[in-house]
Amino acid sequence: MAQFRQCPDTGLFFHKEAENLMKANAVAGVVCLLIGGILALLVVLTRWPAIHLLPADSFYMVLTAHGVCALIFWMIFFEMAILYFAGSTLLRSRLATPRWAWAGFVMMVIGAVMTLAAIFGGKSSVMMTSYVPMRAEPHFYLGLVIFAVGALIGCFVYLGTLVVAKNEKTYEGSVPLVTFGATTACIIAIFTIASGAEILIPTYLWSIGYISHIDPAMYRLIWWALGHSSQQINVAAHVAVWYLIAGVIFGARPMSEKVSRAAYLLYIFFLQLASAHHLLTDPGLSVEWKLFNTSYAMYLAVLASMIHGLTVPGAIEVAQRKKGLTNGAFEWLRKAPWGNPVFSSMFISLVGFGFLGGISGVVMGTEQISIIIHNTIYVPGHFHATVVIGTTMAWMGLTYLLIPVLFRRKMIFPQAAKLQPYIFALGMSMVAVFHMAAGTLGVARRHWDMGFAGNPLGFEYPATAYLLMGIAGIGGVIGVIGGALFCVIAVGSLVFGEKLQKEAGLLQSFGVPLADSAYTNEKPARLPMAPAEAVEADHGESGFEAPGTFILAMVLLVSFVIYYFINWKYLSEVWGIS
Amino acid sequence: MADENNTDEREEDENISPWQQMIDNPFLLLFIGVAMPTVFYTLWGVMEIASIPVAPY
Ligand code: HEM
Numbered sequence: 001m002a003q004f005r006q007c008p009d010t011g012l013f014f015h016k017e018a019e020n021l022m023k024a025n026a027v028a029g030v031v032c033l034l035i036g037g038i039l040a041l042l043v044v045l046t047r048w049p050a051i052h053l054l055p056a057d058s059f060y061m062v063l064t065a066h067g068v069c070a071l072i073f074w075m076i077f078f079e080m081a082i083l084y085f086a087g088s089t090l091l092r093s094r095l096a097t098p099r100w101a102w103a104g105f106v107m108m109v110i111g112a113v114m115t116l117a118a119i120f121g122g123k124s125s126v127m128m129t130s131y132v133p134m135r136a137e138p139h140f141y142l143g144l145v146i147f148a149v150g151a152l153i154g155c156f157v158y159l160g161t162l163v164v165a166k167n168e169k170t171y172e173g174s175v176p177l178v179t180f181g182a183t184t185a186c187i188i189a190i191f192t193i194a195s196g197a198e199i200l201i202p203t204y205l206w207s208i209g210y211i212s213h214i215d216p217a218m219y220r221l222i223w224w225a226l227g228h229s230s231q232q233i234n235v236a237a238h239v240a241v242w243y244l245i246a247g248v249i250f251g252a253r254p255m256s257e258k259v260s261r262a263a264y265l266l267y268i269f270f271l272q273l274a275s276a277h278h279l280l281t282d283p284g285l286s287v288e289w290k291l292f293n294t295s296y297a298m299y300l301a302v303l304a305s306m307i308h309g310l311t312v313p314g315a316i317e318v319a320q321r322k323k324g325l326t327n328g329a330f331e332w333l334r335k336a337p338w339g340n341p342v343f344s345s346m347f348i349s350l351v352g353f354g355f356l357g358g359i360s361g362v363v364m365g366t367e368q369i370s371i372i373i374h375n376t377i378y379v380p381g382h383f384h385a386t387v388v389i390g391t392t393m394a395w396m397g398l399t400y401l402l403i404p405v406l407f408r409r410k411m412i413f414p415q416a417a418k419l420q421p422y423i424f425a426l427g428m429s430m431v432a433v434f435h436m437a438a439g440t441l442g443v444a445r446r447h448w449d450m451g452f453a454g455n456p457l458g459f460e461y462p463a464t465a466y467l468l469m470g471i472a473g474i475g476g477v478i479g480v481i482g483g484a485l486f487c488v489i490a491v492g493s494l495v496f497g498e499k500l501q502k503e504a505g506l507l508q509s510f511g512v513p514l515a516d517s518a519y520t521n522e523k524p525a526r527l528p529m530a531p532a533e534a535v536e537a538d539h540g541e542s543g544f545e546a547p548g549t550f551i552l553a554m555v556l557l558v559s560f561v562i563y564y565f566i567n568w569k570y571l572s573e574v575w576g577i578s
Numbered sequence: 579m580a581d582e583n584n585t586d587e588r589e590e591d592e593n594i595s596p597w598q599q600m601i602d603n604p605f606l607l608l609f610i611g612v613a614m615p616t617v618f619y620t621l622w623g624v625m626e627i628a629s630i631p632v633a634p635y
């Protein structure tokens with residue numbers, strides 16, 4: 001008999017087995033973020049030229065661990081929690097096969113520990129991309145494979161839950177949009193993991209001497225099917241989190257369910273093809289292959305992101321205007337709850353992802369201009385905007401939301417929590433922007449010594465480049481302080497936060513079930529179909545029911561166009577025509 | 579209860595558009611989401627790399 005409890009504040013239903021899995025996965029994720037953040041401090045202090053903290057060998061080791069821990073482990077653990085939330089709680093359904101889900105979780109933990117042990121053993125400083133012919137220790141690859149299989153099990157548990165919910169008729173009509181977004185993430189995850197297995201299993205066999213040779217071009221091709229797609233799991237999932245938070249905080253409903261779903265569908269069709277942008281400079285692949293995958297396909301996926309970027313604030317604007325905040329174009333935004341870290345994290349995530357991450361991403365994905373910044377520190381600048389300001393901040397907002405709802409604890413340090421998103425965003429924006437700037441001057445990524453001192457191929461960067469890296473260093477320290485504050489508040493609340501329910505003890509914060517008294521055996525009432533579409537019904541199809549959002553979108557577009565052409569201008573100056 | 583019966587009927591009566599049916603079928607979406615990149619990115623790419631002639635010794 002499936003047991004449920006209903007959150008008295010939000011009305012959300014939690015299935016007993018599912019909620020423990022959500023907690024365990026979310027906590028594991030935050031632990032990985034914490035480790036990743038400590039490593040980030042070491043990395044950023046090394047790349048700050050005036051400090052240059054670590055010696056070369058430990059720099060590459062720490063950088064490898066930072067990438068793996070933050071990008072792979074933090075993201076995917078947290079995504080598992082989101083999948084279980086979207087499949088079970090949002091559909092008011094029991095989770096399918098919780099035992100399998102636990103088995104997956106345990107595998108993910110084992111895999112993560114194994115890979116980190118390999119990295120800190122010091123003989124696997126191959127960077128997160130682990131390009132052959134660099135060879136890590138076998139358990140580096142084995143750990144990743146075990147981690148991935150664990151995550152794959154989680155994906156199938158999610159799909160199974162969709163089937164259970166449908167069969168048991170726990171909802172009317174179609175699944176809610178947020179669940180649809182999670183399904184998109186799950187689908188992309190399955191392709192990602194399959195690609196990972198395709199390349200990491202042979203590489204593991206090669207590392208133990210069973211296979212003699214792995215072709216580097218082939219490795220890069222398949223590895224990026226994993227490496228890029230995994231970022232698209234993040235995108236699909238954090239967009240779903242935007243919709244979720246907009247719905248919870250404002251009661252905002254998507255401006256058009258159909259349009260938003262169609263945008264997700266574009267992700268399913270096209271997003272993963274853009275993996276090719278990582279191979280734009282690779283020999284051996286034809287221009288046709290590169291252009292098809294990066295231009296035609298990628299722009300359709302970008303279009304989808306722009307739709308989400310428009311409809312989420314648009315939905316918030318519509319909801320706020322309904323509440324009477326109708327003055328001017330931006331009263332709805334000015335009077336948004338900026339002191340609520342759930343909202344501020346989410347909105348900064350949206351704006352930062354669009355402006356910093358999105359614009360730089362399109363530039364990097366364009367074959368001709370990508371070459372200007374290829375393999376420079378511009379690249380980390382770009383992806384810290386997408387994956388840190390975008391995804392990580394969305395996860396942080398969701399965590400703040402879930403501390404009372406899922407963990408049944410009151411958040412500690414509410415004043416500090418108000419500031420946390422701003423501190424983190426300030427620091428990470430500095431990292432993103434100044435890395436991009438330094439990259440434009442040619443500063444290499446993944447490089448211990450930007451001056452190449454004592455090297456026959458030394459290169460004199462302009463003094464500005466050193467200055468920019470120094471400012472990025474300051475930003476990094478601010479970012480780490482913001483990130484540490486998040487970890488303190490999140491973990492501290494689980495341990496010391498006031499209990500909102502007597503059953504929510506210490507162990508319960510980490511995945512041990514609440515006492516039976518917290519649950520009932522009653523099945524939650526069926527989730528009703530979303531009411532007819534608010535906007536379409538009220539405003540016809542004029543498209544201007546959200547004028548403020550429209551202005552924001554135009555600002556984005558103009559910034560993009562200007563920046564795009566600046567890059568073509570740079571390109572035209574690379575080779576002078578005489 | 580009467581309410582619930584109503585919705586059941588409505589679900590069956592309503593002719594759901596093919597578009598909606600596709601969107602509502604996660605396994606079809608899974609197929610598309612795996613087939614597209616496998617064909618256009620992976621297989622096409624593998625074929626191109628595999629057809630690069632090996633340098634003469
Ligand atoms: C907490 C603040 C953070 C700071 C200050 C920071 C800073 C840095 C720096 C300086 C680099 C090295 C760039 C280079 O030399 O090439 C780097 C690399 C990287 N960071 Fe972060 N980072 C932070 C958080 C994160 C998070 C949260 C993620 C993922 C969600 C992340 C993912 C990565 C990845 C994937 C790399 C590339 C590793 C590689 O090249 O193999 N970082 N970071």
Ligand SMILES: [Cu+2]
Binds near residue numbers: 227228231274275
């Ligand atoms: Cu990519």
